[in-house]
Amino acid sequence: MGHAESAALFVRDDARAHWHDQALWFVRQKRDAGARSVPDWEALRERAEAIKAHTQSRLAEYLEEFERNATRMGAVVHWAKDGEEHNRIVHGLLQARGAKLLVKSKSMLTEECRLNPYLEARGIEVVDTDLGERIVQLNHQPPSHIVMPAIHMKREEIGVLFHGTIGTQAGLTDPKALTEAARQHLRQKFLGATAGMTGVNFAIAETGGIVVVTNEGNADMGTSLPPIHIASMGIEKVIPRAEDLGVFLRLLARSATGQPVSSYTSHFHGPRKGSELHVVVVDNGRSALLREAGFRRALACIRCGACLNTCPVYRRSGGYSYTWLIPGPIGSTLAPGRDAVAHASLPFASSLCGSCTDVCPVRIDLHHQLLAWRGEIVARGLLPAGKRWGMRLASWLLRFTWLYALAGKAARLALRVLPPAWTRALSGAWGRQRELPVVPPESFRETYRRTRGQP
Amino acid sequence: MASRDDILGAVRRAQPPATAHPGVAGLGNRFPDLPAKFAEMVAVVGGTCLRVPDLAAADRALRELPVHREAKRIASMVPGVGAATFDPVAVADPHELAGMDLCVLAAELGVAENGAVWLDVRKLPHQALFVIPEHVAVVVQASTLVHDMHQAYAAISHAPGFALFLSGPSKTADIEQALVIGAHGARSCTVLLVGA
Numbered sequence: 001m002g003h004a005e006s007a008a009l010f011v012r013d014d015a016r017a018h019w020h021d022q023a024l025w026f027v028r029q030k031r032d033a034g035a036r037s038v039p040d041w042e043a044l045r046e047r048a049e050a051i052k053a054h055t056q057s058r059l060a061e062y063l064e065e066f067e068r069n070a071t072r073m074g075a076v077v078h079w080a081k082d083g084e085e086h087n088r089i090v091h092g093l094l095q096a097r098g099a100k101l102l103v104k105s106k107s108m109l110t111e112e113c114r115l116n117p118y119l120e121a122r123g124i125e126v127v128d129t130d131l132g133e134r135i136v137q138l139n140h141q142p143p144s145h146i147v148m149p150a151i152h153m154k155r156e157e158i159g160v161l162f163h164g165t166i167g168t169q170a171g172l173t174d175p176k177a178l179t180e181a182a183r184q185h186l187r188q189k190f191l192g193a194t195a196g197m198t199g200v201n202f203a204i205a206e207t208g209g210i211v212v213v214t215n216e217g218n219a220d221m222g223t224s225l226p227p228i229h230i231a232s233m234g235i236e237k238v239i240p241r242a243e244d245l246g247v248f249l250r251l252l253a254r255s256a257t258g259q260p261v262s263s264y265t266s267h268f269h270g271p272r273k274g275s276e277l278h279v280v281v282v283d284n285g286r287s288a289l290l291r292e293a294g295f296r297r298a299l300a301c302i303r304c305g306a307c308l309n310t311c312p313v314y315r316r317s318g319g320y321s322y323t324w325l326i327p328g329p330i331g332s333t334l335a336p337g338r339d340a341v342a343h344a345s346l347p348f349a350s351s352l353c354g355s356c357t358d359v360c361p362v363r364i365d366l367h368h369q370l371l372a373w374r375g376e377i378v379a380r381g382l383l384p385a386g387k388r389w390g391m392r393l394a395s396w397l398l399r400f401t402w403l404y405a406l407a408g409k410a411a412r413l414a415l416r417v418l419p420p421a422w423t424r425a426l427s428g429a430w431g432r433q434r435e436l437p438v439v440p441p442e443s444f445r446e447t448y449r450r451t452r453g454q455p
Numbered sequence: 456m457a458s459r460d461d462i463l464g465a466v467r468r469a470q471p472p473a474t475a476h477p478g479v480a481g482l483g484n485r486f487p488d489l490p491a492k493f494a495e496m497v498a499v500v501g502g503t504c505l506r507v508p509d510l511a512a513a514d515r516a517l518r519e520l521p522v523h524r525e526a527k528r529i530a531s532m533v534p535g536v537g538a539a540t541f542d543p544v545a546v547a548d549p550h551e552l553a554g555m556d557l558c559v560l561a562a563e564l565g566v567a568e569n570g571a572v573w574l575d576v577r578k579l580p581h582q583a584l585f586v587i588p589e590h591v592a593v594v595v596q597a598s599t600l601v602h603d604m605h606q607a608y609a610a611i612s613h614a615p616g617f618a619l620f621l622s623g624p625s626k627t628a629d630i631e632q633a634l635v636i637g638a639h640g641a642r643s644c645t646v647l648l649v650g651a
Contacts, residue, residue: 023632040482040569050477060467073615079459131638132629155631175633178617183639207613217586217625217640224583225549235466242613243479244604249620250568257628260496261604264586264640265620267611272582287465294499296471327495397599423485 002345002384004429007317009124017303021315023151028309031359037260047247049363052300055240056290062205062238063281069208071271073275082284083113089280090115090197090230094124097228099195102187105212105219106130107199108146108303109232110284111325129218131182133387138165144319145327147305152318186218196222200233200279201302202210202248206241208340209269210279213252213262220264227447231268235286236299248302251361289337294372298333300362307356307366313349322346329356333369336376345367349374390428407445415439483603484568490597490651491618499635500623502644504570506651510535513594513647519561522643524592526556533561535596536647549583553570553643558588562621564599565648566607571608572646577616585621586640593621593644597651 011017021398035041055062067077086109093101100316101335102124104110108205116126116137128137132149136142139161143149150158155173162168162178166185172178198219202211212219239248250300253259271277290296308314308328319327323343324335335343350356356366377383383391397404415423424431441449442450486492490506497504507513514536517523523537531537537559546552560579562572572593576582585591601607611618626642636642 026632039484043482047477047479047482050474053471054474054476057471057605059470060463063463063466079462081458081461084471085458104548112516115616129639130629131627135629148632150629150634155633158630175630176635178630179627179635179638182639188637192551195646204613209613215625215626216638219584220586220619221639224581224586235462240476242611243605243608246479246608247482259622260500261566261571261622263500263624263626265571265622267613267618269617270615272617281462283462283465287462287469290466290469290471293471296469416537 002077002319003317003323003349003447004345006321007433008311010318010321011035011316012301017316017318019154020152020318024309024315027148027257028306028359030048031255031309032258034254034258034260038254042107042252044247045263045361045363048251048361049300050163051239051244051360053297055238056236056296056299059235059238059290060415061237061415062240064201065205066133067206067281070203070210070270070279071208075208075270075279078136078278078280078284080280080284083282084283086113086232087115087118088279090232091119091122091124093230093278094119094195094226095122097195098233098374099124099226099228101125101127101189101193102195102197103127103129103189103193103222103226104197105132105151105214105222107197107232108326109199109234110197111142112284113232113282127186127193129186129216129222130214131179131187131216134182134186135161138162141320142325144327145308146303152320155209165444188222190225193222195224195228195230197232198223200231200237201252203233203238203279204242204245205238207269211245212268213249213264213340215259215263215268217264224270226270227274228278229268229271230278230280232280232283234282234284236301240375242288252302252304255306257360277362285338289334289441292337293370295333295337298330298337298369300364301330301334302362304361305376306359306361308398310355312351312353312355317349329366329370330364333364333366333373336373340377340380340382344377347371347377405443405445412439412443479605483605485602486567489567489600489602490648492567493565493570493600493628494648496567497623497644497646498570500570502570502623502646503628504648506648510594512648513649517592517647520645522557522592522645526590528555528560529557530555530584530588531559531594532584533559536594537592543584544580546581549581549587552581552583552587557587557590557592558584559592559594560585562593562595563605564598564601564610565595565646566601566604566620569605570646571607571620572622573611573618574621575618577614577618582617585619586625588641590643590645591621591635591641592623592647594647594649596628
């Protein structure tokens with residue numbers, strides 16, 4: 001099922017679709033206020049874009065520098081070509097230490113690698129500790145948003161879920177009480193964990209450190225107690241210097257939620273005393289995307305989610321209508337690079353309004369990339385037959401003036417004489433949720449000829 | 456090692472032509488009243504900022520607060536501030552810190568633009584001390600305040616170990632975007648700004 005079909009199911013519940021739209025628009029407005037509070041916002045965005053472009057141009061060197069310095073700091077660096085190798089490395093580390101309970105903070109990379117089911121199949125309990133991620137984990141769902149994983153759920157549904165899974169009283173819907181219940185439930189998991197895992201927001205080549213950002217403090221709880229911390233990062237997470245963080249951290253939280261900075265911005269340089277730090281550096285298709293001159297800019301993404309919150313299509317279709325685990329404009333540009341056949345519908349899940357490009361803190365030209373992907377989808381013959389023939393027809397129509405004029409006449413006549421139900425059916429997707437226009441007595445061409453003579 | 460070389464080789468072949476690092480000069484924000492802006496932003500991020508002339512005043516102010524008055528297990532990493540009930544150095548296993556009510560911490564610097572403080576956890580007997588207590592209080596010297604994150608990074612160094620920017624208490628908005636303070640870490644963050 002493509003995006004349009006899944007989105008149609010989502011909008012069937014009109015009230016819910018509006019609620020979802022408004023919830024995300026609220027976050028977009030907070031982002032605007034956050035951005036406006038910084039006088040050099042546009043200069044920051046340009047600097048972030050340039051730092052990312054520079055890093056891409058010397059990525060191998062920076063990865064080696066990071067490895068060297070991280071090792072010097074006492075961390076162990078592992079390399080994984082794909083998700084399978086990543087999972088094998090993580091499982092190997094846990095198995096060798098007899099770790100049975102892993103507490104994990106948010107990491108879209110481990111979702112991408114499908115780490116949880118891999119470990120669970122091998123007898124390891126994995127607990128996602130970000131509140132939103134824990135909610136969707138208990139609900140047996142993937143995140144529907146990269147920053148707010150449970151944004152699609154209502155408090156009443158979370159109350160029912162918690163009642164059935166962690167034993168809260170029936171009918172509990174107050175977010176404060178639900179959060180408190182999750183705090184108590186997860187506190188026990190933190191205290192019992194034998195291993196902690198995090199993603200990586202930034203890896204600093206110059207110092208060998210990794211930086212992990214959360215609001216809840218779950219990454220910090222998960223790495224302060226167990227004897228091992230495993231951090232997974234994509235190769236694109238490395239930045240050259242610690243001072244670059246000044247640029248990215250001023251942009252990240254403001255773009256994500258409008259906050260001036262996240263509550264916890266944790267810098268790990270080597271392991272905690274008496275424990276181990278392992279960093280798994282994962283490629284899984286990223287070097288292939290880096291090769292694509294037209295599409296590599298998407299690798300600059302710092303996963304703030306601003307393009308999702310602003311996207312009129314994401315807001316009105318929900319995270320699960322996308323065929324890739326990262327939804328919204330950034331997901332729709334990344335996914336076809338991995339599998340153009342499976343994700344052929346995603347570049348079309350956009351109005352090309354360009355709002356995503358305007359809010360992107362690292363200035364990825366998202367809507368241009370989506371348009372370019374449409375060209376690729378057409379060139380590779382992956383367009384659905386209806387659309388392919390429709391476009392071919394339109395191409396003929398626009399090539400001959402007489403044919404275009406004739407079609408206009410026919411359409412005006414049809415709109416005048418045929419029953420509305422017929423013309424709406426003939427107009428395809430356009431007429432499904434719209435009234436067709438009242439027909440003017442003459443075309444623009446006819447009006448022009450009548451008042452100004454021959455065009 | 457095979458994967459390492461394969462990945463680095465693939466990246467090297469894929470890299471675009473070199474572009475320069477633009478540097479970070481010329482960016483940033485300046486505030487006319489640094490302590491006032493810092494105090495304002497601590498409140499914005501959900502914390503409480505108390506401005507006190509010296510450590511003795513910080514101690515008095517803290518002891519009057521419910522987070523101290525109602526606390527049973529208190530540790531203080533700042534001599535003279537707070538009535539410590541135990542010394543975490545004597546605690547062997549950080550798991551035993553669970554349930555502690557208040558920890559008083561010293562910050563290396565404070566950032567006016569976002570109310571964050573830089574905590575050098577390398578100096579603490581346990582990494583968990585900033586996140587596991589029910590409440591934290593942080594002592595910041597006004598002389599260490601900087602305007603923005605660029606100034607902050609220029610001032611800090613990165614030796615082996617753990618350090619962080621802490622900005623307010625632990626929070627979440629994962630249930631219908633409703634802001635809730637006290638997700639996993641401290642339920643409150645009191646910042647004692649000394650000397651301003």
